[in-house]
């Protein structure tokens with residue numbers, strides 16, 4: 001059976017990747033969104049098992065030891081990881097999986113799966129990123145500073161990705177459309193085309 005494709009969506013905090021991903025998913029494409037585990041505390045409105053699996057540090061470290069994570073990273077003082085159970089069963093049954101993860105994790109996915117499609121989403125400028133991050137009003141100044149300095153490092157890794165998209169203010173529909181085009185293009189990759197006409201082999 002044809003396997004699903006792993007799509008990785010990365011981008012600094014404030015790049016708008018959750019919104020873009022949610023819009024993409026709402027179009028009814030054949031995607032499963034991988035729900036990560038994290039040790040960070042839930043933000044207001046976040047639900048366990050929906051936004052993240054919120055776990056203790058002990059539980060996460062045990063998961064790392066037991067190979068329960070396909071990839072994991074330590075980001076701004078907390079663990080984040082993709083449970084194997086959120087990825088492999090879907091891929092095996094032909095469903096595409098979208099991971100919304102940071103760059104260290106994305107590089108681990110690339111090592112394990114050379115067919116994974118890596119997309120980096122960027123805000124139009126650094127000042128716009130800072131404004132978006134502050135506008136959320138969910139983080140302390142210390143956390144904002146950590147995320148901004150991390151953002152600088154992350155953005156510079158864009159050449160390691162297959163695609164990068166600019167999420168320009170007020171043009172989110174365009175960004176979602178570009179991501180849809182990228183997703184559709186994968187269906188024409190030779191590895192994903194089981195409909196090759198058999199008779200060519202018989203001539």
Ligand code: 5GP
Nearest residue numbers: 036037072073075080081082100101102105
């Ligand atoms: P936040 O705390 O803002 O929800 O997430 C912080 C960063 O961790 C974001 O860049 C987010 O995409 C990333 N992240 C979320 N889940 C995972 C995961 O499972 N693995 C990795 N490597 N990064 C993740």
